Structures are given as structure tokens and as C-alpha cells.
Amino acid sequence: MSEQHWIDLRSDTVTQPSQAMRAAMAAAEVGDDVYGDDPTVNRLQDYAADLFGYEAGLFAPSGTQTNLIALMTHCGRGDEYLVGQEAHTYKYEGGGAAVLGSIQPQPIANQPDGSIALADIEAYIKPDDMHFARTRLLALENTIGGRVLGQDYVAAATALAHAKGLATHLDGARVCNAAVKQGLSLREVVKGFDTVSVCLSKGLGAPVGSVLLGPKAFIEQGKRWRKMLGGGMRQAGVIAAAAHYALEHNVQRLVEDHENAATLARGLGEIDALTVSAPQTNIFWLDVPAAACEPLRKALAEQGIRATVGSRMRLVTHLDVSAADVERTVAAFKSFFKDWRA
Numbered sequence: 001m002s003e004q005h006w007i008d009l010r011s012d013t014v015t016q017p018s019q020a021m022r023a024a025m026a027a028a029e030v031g032d033d034v035y036g037d038d039p040t041v042n043r044l045q046d047y048a049a050d051l052f053g054y055e056a057g058l059f060a061p062s063g064t065q066t067n068l069i070a071l072m073t074h075c076g077r078g079d080e081y082l083v084g085q086e087a088h089t090y091k092y093e094g095g096g097a098a099v100l101g102s103i104q105p106q107p108i109a110n111q112p113d114g115s116i117a118l119a120d121i122e123a124y125i126k127p128d129d130m131h132f133a134r135t136r137l138l139a140l141e142n143t144i145g146g147r148v149l150g151q152d153y154v155a156a157a158t159a160l161a162h163a164k165g166l167a168t169h170l171d172g173a174r175v176c177n178a179a180v181k182q183g184l185s186l187r188e189v190v191k192g193f194d195t196v197s198v199c200l201s202k203g204l205g206a207p208v209g210s211v212l213l214g215p216k217a218f219i220e221q222g223k224r225w226r227k228m229l230g231g232g233m234r235q236a237g238v239i240a241a242a243a244h245y246a247l248e249h250n251v252q253r254l255v256e257d258h259e260n261a262a263t264l265a266r267g268l269g270e271i272d273a274l275t276v277s278a279p280q281t282n283i284f285w286l287d288v289p290a291a292a293c294e295p296l297r298k299a300l301a302e303q304g305i306r307a308t309v310g311s312r313m314r315l316v317t318h319l320d321v322s323a324a325d326v327e328r329t330v331a332a333f334k335s336f337f338k339d340w341r342a
């Protein structure tokens, strides 16, 4: 591989901070955030809260931590939360809610569109009876596996939860993708959720960090859990500045990532050996013949393309993947499959 840069389609977490973002980081005014003294962290928290329409915000090192803080603040020991089988908080966060929060997850099958059926939500809420854990919370994820939850569904699911006395939390790691895709404001897309966790280090392009948004009293309680979980950071303004920059500059441009994903999926869809799902946002899936996986991984690497190759593989576009990179990727796949025989 000569002068060409790596094209990394494994995840939107791999983005590099831009020069302008690094300049904002270098210029950040900082203080000790455990004392509440970091002006850049405080500004980020206020800015994010206002942007999404919440009273207060809390900056933490990761989305795993903001989700866990939310779950531990909504639920106590012996409480339960309703969550999708495929949801990140249930499946990809090491069982933190159960291990560290003494919270019982009640996983429920996700529908093909990523939603949890309203009838299932209702059926899984436990009666007030000492045999059962207390059902306290419904947690949804948007986007989920790159799919957007429709606004009508979100409104119905959160209304149902509230009517049954449950709180609602959104794992909004990629909620900005969901908003941009639907042409909604950030306030509109989170409507119905008492709290939301937003990742700044995914498609928004910051190197580190997530924010938890919610009512003031909730965030105050959450701050105690954040400290206990090791998320109390000191001169965190250096990274909060990048997060702030990401929210200010990199939301609307997610449209480009969605267009690039669509173009990539269209190109790969022309290859007979592949079955490609149509992307809604920046993440999509394709089926690769099992025997092709190992040689394909090698062939892509030789072309400077990093991807998690598997018989069901995920491709992800982000701000460091250009339209030209998409063309290069389609060409690399086509060249491999031109010569490949099962």
C-alpha cells in the first residue's frame, strides 16, 4: 500500500479528531471537574442539555458508563428494566446493570425493525407481588443496528411505559443519526424519554466521551454513581472541548455518512455472491459466503481496507470515509469476487 490512507469500515468509533477539533482542545480552559470547576465541561453539559431539551447534562468517559449511570439512577437493587435482546446495554456492556447495579434485565425480542412490540412491553411488566422484581424502566436504543425507530413507535412505547408507571431511557449512542435521517430536531427525536445517553465519540467524531441528559435532580444523583464508577475526571475540559466541537459542527454532516453507506451498499449489491441489506443510516449488514471470508479479509487488507469480515458482516461509514473511499472499497470487493469461486 503506497500513499493511500487506510479505509476503516469497522466502526464509526475510529474517527480521528480533525485539526479544528484539536485546536479547540488545545485552547480549552480547564479546571477540576470533580469540584465542578471545569468551565469547558460545564459549558458542554449545558449546551448538550439545551440542544436536546433537558434540564441538565453529565459528561462521562464512555457511553457504557452513561448508560450504566442512568440504569443505576432509575433502578435500585432488586428492580428490573425492560430492554431489547439486541440492545447494547443488555448485550454489549458486560452485564453491567446486573453485575454493578443489582438490576435485573428483562430482555425482550427485538422486532425486525429494531423496536420492541408494545404488546410485549405490556406483557413483561410484572405485577406488584413479592415474587417478582419491580419493573421500573423501559430502555430503548435509537438507532439500533443502524435502524431508525419511527417517531410514532417511540411516542407510543414511551407513553405506554409512562402510563404503567415506568421511567424511560434512550441509549442514543447514534441518536443524531436518527434525527438527521428523519429530518427532525434533536429535541423532537428524544421526545418521550426521561433520560438519554448520547455518544460524542461515534459518528460525531470526538475522541472520547458521552453525555447523559435528564432532569436536574436525576443528574445530581447520577453524579454520585459516576464518581463511584471511576468516571470523575479532573481537567476533562480538554476532551469536553472536542465533544462540544463535535456537537456544534458534525451533526448535519451525518447526512454524508448516510449517503456514503447507501452508495456503498448499492455497489456491493451488484456482486452476485453477496446479500446486502439496504442501509437506513451509516451502518448496514451483508452476508458473505463463509468460504470467502478469510481470503476476502486478506484481499481487503492488501487494498488498505479494514473491515470486520464475517459471514454476516457489518460495515460502517463515518467522517473519515469519503465518497472516493467508497468507490475504492466497491472496486476492491468487485475485484476479489470477479476471481472467486466457491
Ligand SMILES: *Cc1c(COP(=O)(O)O)cnc(C)c1O
Binding pocket: 061, 062, 063, 064, 065, 067, 088, 089, 141, 171, 173, 174, 199, 201, 209, 210
Ligand atoms: C458504542 C455504543 C455504546 C457505548 O459507548 P462506549 O463509549 O463505546 O462505551 C452504547 N450504546 C450503543 C448503541 C453503542 O453503539
